[in-house]
Amino acid sequence: MRAAFKLLLSLLAGFLCTGPVDAAPRIKPARYTLTAAQTWHPNPPGRGRFDASALLLQPDGSLLTVNDKAPGLFRIELATNGTAALVALPEAFTAAQLAPLANRKSGPYDCEGLARDDRGRIYVSEESERWILRFDPATKTVEPLAIDWKPVQKWFSSDRNASFEGVAVGGDTLYVANEREIGRLITVDLATLKVTGSFQVTPIGLPARDVHYSDLSWFDGELWVLCRESRCVLRVDPASHKVLAQFDYLDLETSPENAYSHPYPYGFVEGLAVDAKNIWLIVDNNGFPRVADSKDRRPTLWRCERPDRK
Numbered sequence: 001m002r003a004a005f006k007l008l009l010s011l012l013a014g015f016l017c018t019g020p021v022d023a024a025p026r027i028k029p030a031r032y033t034l035t036a037a038q039t040w041h042p043n044p045p046g047r048g049r050f051d052a053s054a055l056l057l058q059p060d061g062s063l064l065t066v067n068d069k070a071p072g073l074f075r076i077e078l079a080t081n082g083t084a085a086l087v088a089l090p091e092a093f094t095a096a097q098l099a100p101l102a103n104r105k106s107g108p109y110d111c112e113g114l115a116r117d118d119r120g121r122i123y124v125s126e127e128s129e130r131w132i133l134r135f136d137p138a139t140k141t142v143e144p145l146a147i148d149w150k151p152v153q154k155w156f157s158s159d160r161n162a163s164f165e166g167v168a169v170g171g172d173t174l175y176v177a178n179e180r181e182i183g184r185l186i187t188v189d190l191a192t193l194k195v196t197g198s199f200q201v202t203p204i205g206l207p208a209r210d211v212h213y214s215d216l217s218w219f220d221g222e223l224w225v226l227c228r229e230s231r232c233v234l235r236v237d238p239a240s241h242k243v244l245a246q247f248d249y250l251d252l253e254t255s256p257e258n259a260y261s262h263p264y265p266y267g268f269v270e271g272l273a274v275d276a277k278n279i280w281l282i283v284d285n286n287g288f289p290r291v292a293d294s295k296d297r298r299p300t301l302w303r304c305e306r307p308d309r310k
Contacts (some may be wrong), residue, residue, distance in 0.1 A: 018172075027055060029242075031204060032173055032307040034233070034249040034279060039258070041210065041298040042084040050086060051284045053297075055120075055271035056113035063301075064089075065271060066111040066124060066281060071098060073122065073135075076301065084301060092135045097142040098261040104144075105129065112159075113177065113215060117190070125176065132158070132176065134165065147188055151195045153162055157181035165270070168216035168223060170238060171269075175223060177213035185213065185225070199241045201255035203230040211233040212266065219274040226272040226281075233272060233279060235308075245308055247279060258300060262288040271301075279304045 044050035053068040063076040065086070073089040094255060098109075106129075113125035122135040128281055132145045135229055149156070155178050157163070167177035173196075174188040186198045202211055208305060214228035222244070225234040233243040260283070271282030283300040290296045 001172045006031075010189045013171075029204060030245040030308065031247065032247045032248050034252055034281075034302075035201055036252055036258075036302040036305040037305045038068070038303040040076075040078060040082055040084040040301040041296065042086045042196070042296060043302060045074070045088050049287045049297070050299060051139045052086075052242060052288060052301075053270045053284045054124075055217070055273040055280055055282050056114040056116055057217075057273040057275055057280065058116070063194050063273065063280065064114060064122075066114055068110050068112060068127070068284065070109065070122075071109040071111055073124075082123065091137070093142055096136070097140070101142075101144065108284075112165045114203070115167040115174075115216070115218070117169045118171075120172045123167050123169060123174065125167045127163040127179075130163050132164070144191055145188075147193050147195065149186075149195065152178070152184065152186050152198045155182050155184040155186075155198065164289065165213055166215035166226065166272075168218040170218040170221070170223065173236075173238070175216050176220070177216050177225070180210055180212045183211040183213050185216075185223075187279045201225055201234055201241060201243050202237050203227050203232050203234060204243070204246050214235070214270045215272040217272045217274045220276070224272060224274045226269065229266040231267045231269070232283075247307070249281065249304070250272065252281075252302065253283070257292050259291045260285045261291050261294070262286070274306075277306055277309060279306055 015113050048298040051068045052065045054066050056064040065074050071093045073092045074086045077085040111124050112127045115123040124133045135142050162291040166177035168175040172190050176186040178184040184198050187196045212229035215226040221234045223238045231250040233247040234243050268283050269281050270284035273280040281302045
């Protein structure tokens, strides 16, 4: 009897330690390293400083970006010799289109994120005012979306430079990246302009309280998140909010031929676009020169072949 009782206790302890036999194992996200297949240094339109702060890959394959020092859209015209031209698009986010907002705007425009919906409308996040501006090519008008941010206001910083840094559109959902203090990804229903939720995704090996988000991209039903401080890109399931894969680019950004001469510990990559074969990254170098060429203060654009598709 005593031996049977001991056997029963042993079996019970084993069950309690192992848990249910059908428990699903936790699978770690795949992790990759990005390398540049091609590099460009886009030439600004004119002699002024150009802080490239977003990337948008159009259906026709062209790339758009914004300058966080002034409103407007710019097409990146790629050349084969490692250079590119930043060409202003005359029909979008013009002074005339923005004139009705003049009495509501304090200070210069700080344009950051860039996205496109299925109707071809272009979205820009304006950081200093926490605006989401939408350009409609059919009407040639720009409007600030009337979104009530109260449900997620607890995540907002009083610092006007720690605000909306990236946007993406997936179907009827607008994704907005609250950059830092505290980093948060916000979802908005485009039909109702209501905030539907928020969440945070964290790079592998970084259990920090805060994560710096600097851009978002939507491709093939998935959300892609650029983490500037951690120097990586995350591929995220938009339904479960799980990180499916991580793409590190620390060595790419900090290599002697690519690095910029600046005193800050965090990264400067602020633009992300994704397609079936590539991950595109652009650097907002904040006017600092490259280490390899102290006279070159242009941004850098990289095309990285997706290692998860090889």
